Amino acid sequence: MNTDAVSGAFVPPRPAxxxxxxxxxxxxxxxWLIYSLPVFLESGVPALAxxxxxxxxxxxxxxLGLERTDLTPGQRRTTWLAIMVPVTLWAxxxxxxxxxxxxRTGVSPLPLLPSAIFLPVIIGAPLLLLSKRVGRLxxxxxxxxxxxxxxxxxxxxxxxxxxxxxxxxGLWALPAGTGDVLTGLFAVPVAIALATGATEGRRxxxxxxxxxIADLVVAIALGMIISPGxxxxxxxxxxxxxxxxYPNVLTPGFVVPGSxxxxxxxxxxxxxxxxxxx
Numbered sequence: 001m002n003t004d005a006v007s008g009a010f011v012p013p014r015p016a017x018x019x020x021x022x023x024x025x026x027x028x029x030x031x032w033l034i035y036s037l038p039v040f041l042e043s044g045v046p047a048l049a050x051x052x053x054x055x056x057x058x059x060x061x062x063x064l065g066l067e068r069t070d071l072t073p074g075q076r077r078t079t080w081l082a083i084m085v086p087v088t089l090w091a092x093x094x095x096x097x098x099x100x101x102x103x104r105t106g107v108s109p110l111p112l113l114p115s116a117i118f119l120p121v122i123i124g125a126p127l128l129l130l131s132k133r134v135g136r137l138x139x140x141x142x143x144x145x146x147x148x149x150x151x152x153x154x155x156x157x158x159x160x161x162x163x164x165x166x167x168x169x170g171l172w173a174l175p176a177g178t179g180d181v182l183t184g185l186f187a188v189p190v191a192i193a194l195a196t197g198a199t200e201g202r203r204x205x206x207x208x209x210x211x212x213i214a215d216l217v218v219a220i221a222l223g224m225i226i227s228p229g230x231x232x233x234x235x236x237x238x239x240x241x242x243x244x245x246y247p248n249v250l251t252p253g254f255v256v257p258g259s260x261x262x263x264x265x266x267x268x269x270x271x272x273x274x275x276x277x278x
Contacts, residue, residue: 016189023154023185031157038165041158044247051250054152055091059084061149065141071133079133087258090120094254098246103253105228105244113244113252114231117220120257128261129268138269146266147205148191150212150259156180156251169236172222179215183208205270209263216256216263223252 034041062083066076094116097103103113128134159177162168190208193201223243225233243249 016192019188019192020185023151023188027154027157027181027185030155031161034158035161035164038161041161042247046155046158047247047250050152050155051091051095051254054149055088057149058087061141061145062137065137065145068140069136070140071136075133079137091254094250098249098253101245103244103249111230113249114224116253117257121260124257124261125264128265134265135268135272138265138272141269142195143202143205143266143269143273144191144195146262146269147194147208148188150262151184151187153180153187153212153259154184156184168242169226171234171236172219172226175222176215176219179211179218183212183215202270202274206267209267209270213260213263216260220252220256 034046040046059080063076063080066080069076071079097112097116101107103116156177157180159168159173159180163170163173163177186208190201190204194205195201224231226236227243243252
């Protein structure tokens with residue numbers, strides 16, 4: 001899938017194009033900053049700031065969405081805690097493990113990093129996609145929220161910076177970084193188009209979600225076959241992929257499965273809305 005598939009699915013309103021220009025400008029400025037000051041990226045401060053920002057937006061959005069439902073106050077609190085407590089514990093566990101080097105190759109005979117990627121999806125997807133209460137929440141929540149939230153994917157430009165600095169192989173960094181940036185760039189414009197309520201906007205959001213998931217699947221697959229370990233099939237002559245150390249390991253260990261679940265929830269919400277409108 002390419003950008004034409006996403007942008008060509010609808011004729012976006014002017015605010016969508018304006019938001020795209022702002023997103024491009026922000027991404028270019030951020031990429032220039034971390035390229036000029038790579039020590040800033042390696043410090044882990046940007047990773048901490050972005051994770052806390054996204055976590056806070058998720059918590060706030062979840063609460064505001066629950067307030068739109070017909071659930072009782074007690075049911076809202078229970079639902080909010082049932083979602084946010086596991087997510088927060090998962091984030092804390094992944095962060096602690098990353099800082100202590102638990103995910104580094106050779107530390108454990110078990111494939112801990114692949115487990116950190118797949119287990120949250122395997123466990124979380126059925127719970128979130130089959131829950132009736134989550135369905136009621138999705139019906140009450142604006143469809144734009146879950147789409148616009150993933151603007152944070154533009155920070156994936158860091159992989160392109162690592163490649164330009166000669167620290168990551170292009171075989172992985174170019175598709176993973178480019179896919180992340182495109183997903184993040186189009187998040188807000190697609191959300192604005194979706195807000196119009198037109199069928200074309202919903203179609204564009206569906207395509208955007210599929211593109212975002214495909215980007216993550218490609219990044220996971222390439223990462224596994226070129227990283228040292230039991231799944232390695234390609235040995236690169238250039239720099240090692242080196243994504244098993246802090247802070248970069250937080251992306252596959254926490255951000256990737258979280259993003260997949262957000263895409264899955266958005267698709268469920270869009271499908272439910274389409275069924276109602278039809």
